[in-house]
Amino acid sequence: MNGKIFRGSLDTIVIKLLTDNKEMYGYEITQKVKELTGGTMNITEGALYPALHKLEGKGILETQTRSIGNRMRKYYSLTKKGKKESVNYMKEMQSFLDQMQFLLNGKNNLA
Amino acid sequence: MNRPFELNQEQIDHLFKFVKSKYVRHIDLQYEVVDHLASSIEEEMMSQDIGFEEALNRVYGRFPITGFAKFLEGKEGQLTKYWYKQCFKYFIEFFTIPKILITILMGTSFYWIFRFQGVFASLICFLILSIGVLIYFYYDRSKMKKIKELQENYLFLQIYYGITLAPTFMYSSVPWVLMDDFHKTIGVGADHNKALILTCFMTFYLLYTYICVFRLKDKLKEELQTKYAHLNIPSIV
Numbered sequence: 001m002n003g004k005i006f007r008g009s010l011d012t013i014v015i016k017l018l019t020d021n022k023e024m025y026g027y028e029i030t031q032k033v034k035e036l037t038g039g040t041m042n043i044t045e046g047a048l049y050p051a052l053h054k055l056e057g058k059g060i061l062e063t064q065t066r067s068i069g070n071r072m073r074k075y076y077s078l079t080k081k082g083k084k085e086s087v088n089y090m091k092e093m094q095s096f097l098d099q100m101q102f103l104l105n106g107k108n109n110l111a
Numbered sequence: 112m113n114r115p116f117e118l119n120q121e122q123i124d125h126l127f128k129f130v131k132s133k134y135v136r137h138i139d140l141q142y143e144v145v146d147h148l149a150s151s152i153e154e155e156m157m158s159q160d161i162g163f164e165e166a167l168n169r170v171y172g173r174f175p176i177t178g179f180a181k182f183l184e185g186k187e188g189q190l191t192k193y194w195y196k197q198c199f200k201y202f203i204e205f206f207t208i209p210k211i212l213i214t215i216l217m218g219t220s221f222y223w224i225f226r227f228q229g230v231f232a233s234l235i236c237f238l239i240l241s242i243g244v245l246i247y248f249y250y251d252r253s254k255m256k257k258i259k260e261l262q263e264n265y266l267f268l269q270i271y272y273g274i275t276l277a278p279t280f281m282y283s284s285v286p287w288v289l290m291d292d293f294h295k296t297i298g299v300g301a302d303h304n305k306a307l308i309l310t311c312f313m314t315f316y317l318l319y320t321y322i323c324v325f326r327l328k329d330k331l332k333e334e335l336q337t338k339y340a341h342l343n344i345p346s347i348v
Contacts, residue, residue, distance in 0.1 A: 026143065027150035045147060046175040050185035057189035059196070065142065065341045070120050071149060072142045072341050 010043065010051045012093045015060070015078065015086045023064070023077040026052065052076055060085055116157055118149050126152075129167065133178045137266040139342060140186055144179060183266075190270040194327070198274065198319075201326040205318060218314045225306035239313065261344065268344075271331055275323040 017032055018024060024032070029052075030043045055061045060082035065074045078086060118126075126145045135141050148170055155166040175181060206214075262269040335344055 025146065025150075027147050031154075044173065044175075046181050049143075049182045053185035053189040057192040063338070065338075067341065068146075069117050071123050071146050073146045074143045 009093065010047060011055060012089045013043075014048075014051060014055065014076075015082065015089050018061070018076060018078050019083075019086050023075040025073050025075050029076075055082075116153055118153060118163070122152075122163055123149060125163075126167075129171075130179065133171075135179050135183065137264060137269070139265045139267055139339065140183065142341075144182065186266060187270065190267050191274070194271055194274045197327060197330055198322060201322045201330075202318065205322070214314060214318070217317070218310050221310040221313050222306055225309045226303065239317070257345075265339075265342065265344065267334075267339065271327070275327055 013033060014029060017029055021032070026045075026048060030045070030048060033041050033043050052061065056063065056076070059079055061076050062079045062082075063074050063076055065072050067073075123145065126148050127141055130141050130144045130148070135144050148167070151170040151173075152163065152166040155161065155169055156163065159166070159169075161169075171178075258268075258272060262272055335342075
């Protein structure tokens, strides 16, 4: 999978996962993506955390830290603003996919 | 995601030392990195049937060549943005009807002093700035040493104090430069433009000090009891 395309969609992927799962921690997100895509998509740590921090900075995500066994774990969830914004993120992504499909199909037709 | 196998305390402690050696020196960030590493290592140890050290090397190898640098950079940016947003929010909230009138009255008084009072304006300027700085010292002097220590250990406090303390002292140096001109015009008062600049500056300076000293401090106290409660930071703010 082309890393650049994937990275550009990371915010939407995170928001979609948190819409479906209420709250998740960093590692769990990476594993969930791997599981849902049958291992074809891998989110690297170097890409995931900056994306999570960016979304937190925008007020789309909030965090809660809880004790899990012998360590602390930080959970991410959507804020009220995030829940509202998630609809726009999904719409934008869908529109992008439709346009891409149209462009690619168009090229195929020409060929 | 419940895991059937968990690293022991000794291994977790080793991970804290490891991330510290990789320049994640802030405790608030170490928690998140350690949990991520620990979860990945547990998975690796179970699926590949390998030891802790080997699993750690493999997991760390998946990070970019810069290690945790991107992680730190992102977190720093997020926290900076967050505290500036809070500051802006309180700034906007401040402008309710009675407070707008007080601000206009304050600004008008400043203008009158700077424009028409000459030396007296310098003295008032000096007095207000000194009071502003004194308020800070009154609140924080005894705590400065502790604050410095906390800033080194916690990134969110480093950013918070960077935004609330540093600019106040920086701003307080600007009028001294402007006041230099006042002494050349003793008894005359500043011209319209200079008086206007000083008025805007002094009004903003006082509002900013008020927001930092009272409103942002309350916000930090609230966050220490909720968002950062797990860090058990002594309440010194």
